[in-house]
Amino acid sequence: MTSTRRFLLAGAALLCTMAGLSAAHAQALPDLKGRTIVAVTENAYPPLNFKDPKTGESVGWEYDAFNEIAKRLNAKVEWKLTSWDTMIEAVRQGQFDVGMDGITIKADRKKQVDFSDPYMVSEQFMMVRANEKRFDNPKAFKANAKLLVGAQGGTTNFFTAVYEVLDGNEKNPRIKLYDTFGLSMQALKAGDVDMVLTDSASSQGYIKAFPNTYKVVGKPMGHEEFGFIFKPKSNLVAPINAAIKQLKADGTFDKLNQKWFVDYKLNQ
Template identity: 60%
Template sequence: MKPTLALAALALSATASLAQDLPDLGGREIVVVTENAYPPLQFIDASGAAVGWEYDAMAELAERLNFTVKYETISWDAMIAAVSEGQFDLGMTGITIRDDRKEKVDFSDSYMTSQMVMMVRGDETRFSDAAGFAADPNLLMAAQPGTTPFYVGVYEVLDGNEANPRIKLFETFGATVEALRAGDVDLVLTDGTAGAGYVEASNGGLKIVGDMLGTEDFGFIFPKGSDLVAPINAGIAALEADGTLEALNTKWFLDYKMGQ
């Protein structure tokens, strides 16, 4: 057997073995909560259906681990507390894995890595990077309290003051984008994942400017001590090993057109 064919055969064998070794959750119902406001991870499409990268990934996990999913929705600012209190079994909405959050919830392994970007209106000319934004006291930023974009805005763009009046707080990420479109604020910080989705759907109304402001890993969240963490981690590893995660990236970040 040629070396390349031998390697391919070994990879297929390892993937098949991994799939066979996955835990079986016996049809258990898992209540998953999300925000449905973070395209293309999860959002409501033009037909009114809840779709996105995370929905597809969860469907794959449910099939491979043998569980059923019941979806609920909640605002971002209530999600971590609600999952921590055991109101839901799992939370998904592009949640950055952070040590302070680990004090309240357990995280899965990372299923995606993204970078923070600056999203502005398509006709913005007053600034083109973080330093330019910070230098103009008349410019305002929108953020959700307690999120990674909020902390990046406070500590990497502005002056480290979490009460800085230049940061306007909103309950949902979608509301921050609408405030940007309306001219009520001038900047929304977001990971490249969501930013690319909104820019694609804006028909020139939004754009990304400046350099990347950092890297973040996304994970699912669970109540502390949840017995679901290990099975979900095994499932994530299987999806990565057989190329499913990469296929989802291609589907949602390259092929999918927002608004279709």
């Protein structure tokens, strides 16, 4: 088992404790009476949300989890796609009922949108090409001015690169910005950048999808919790939190972790 997988499963275990399983499973959930929930994602963040290269179907941990949440709440899901850089504002304005994209629960974002309870815990890792030998920790990366990091602006990965790896300058020319996380990973593969920071969930997805192409180096940085986002004062937060609690307690999230982080392999 890789160190990445150990960190991922350990983090997931923190949220999927079996304490109080019987009471949580037996508790009746709110009935949304067939309500349609308009949910949005970027569909470009495997294994949480992405387009299956073989079937073309939108799949991933978040799709499965939220579809199950809606089912238990007697609701339907209408899935929509949007770019990461517009997602939070679009949800804040009420264009969508709920958003998800491995969104870290942060104080500044709480000023814009409401968050659900966390559904997953993750950490930041340094993703590099499989043959990388020039550095294996943030200090060594920072010391070599020729090394570049790829990031998607406004993400936790970007801010971790700025403040925990480099010098705190958000306009540092060593950071190359990309419209999507997937494009930053393509740049890494092509040699246009030398490192991309990613959470443990996504790093596991890419390593499995592209054997002998990527690897993780160094120790995990930081600790982040992912949550669904809603417009302020949304009446969906409480019922979805109730469902999250139940899915953690009855082992559903454990099964999804196994499916997407251990068993599933993307078709190359």
